[in-house]
Amino acid sequence: MxxxxxxxxxxxxxxxxxxxxxxxxxxxxxxxxxxxxxxxxxxxxxxxxxxxxxxxxxxxRWDLCMETFRELGATALVEVCPGGTLTGLAKRALPGVKTLALKTPDDLDAARALLAEHTGAGA
Known part of the structure; x- marks a missing residue:
């Protein structure tokens, strides 16, 4: 740890x-x-x-978060912390949901694009 x-x-x-x-x-x-x-x-x-x-x-309580994502019909998740552990768990528990771990500032453009694609919002 x-x-x-x-x-x-x-x-x-x-x-x-x-x-x-x-x-x-x-x-x-x-x-x-x-x-x-x-x-x-x-x-x-x-x-x-x-x-x-x-x-x-x-x-x-990531288990409860994933239940909520499933109930909401989430199609994409962005993890905002450096590890990427939670997106790894989500990939296994929520197949078909696109995930992105925002690990460095270099990942911001990809995060914006993913959010725009799945929310209909401009980047």
Missing amino acids: AGAFHTRHMAPAVDVLADAAAKLSPADPKVPYVSNKDGRTVASGTEVLERLVGQVANPV
Whole structure:
């Protein structure tokens, strides 16, 4: 294991992130955001940010996220973290769903293209 990510040992990072997040005014997501806290969709940008901050020190419920993706009829997923582990799991559990792990800034164009293709939104 690379670190104690998503555990109580990350609590000091939550405080730092919460301070930084308090200075932001996030917009509401244009496509459903599925929280890895509980697999629920979140429509409020403020709640997305709160959940992201809190998730640093809490377990990831990717199983519940994949259930939600299936229920929503998701056709594409973009993983926004450096590892690519979650997209690997999704490829096996959600056949036919296109996946992309956004590992570096070099992957941004591909992510934009995938999202545009599957949401009808311009890049």
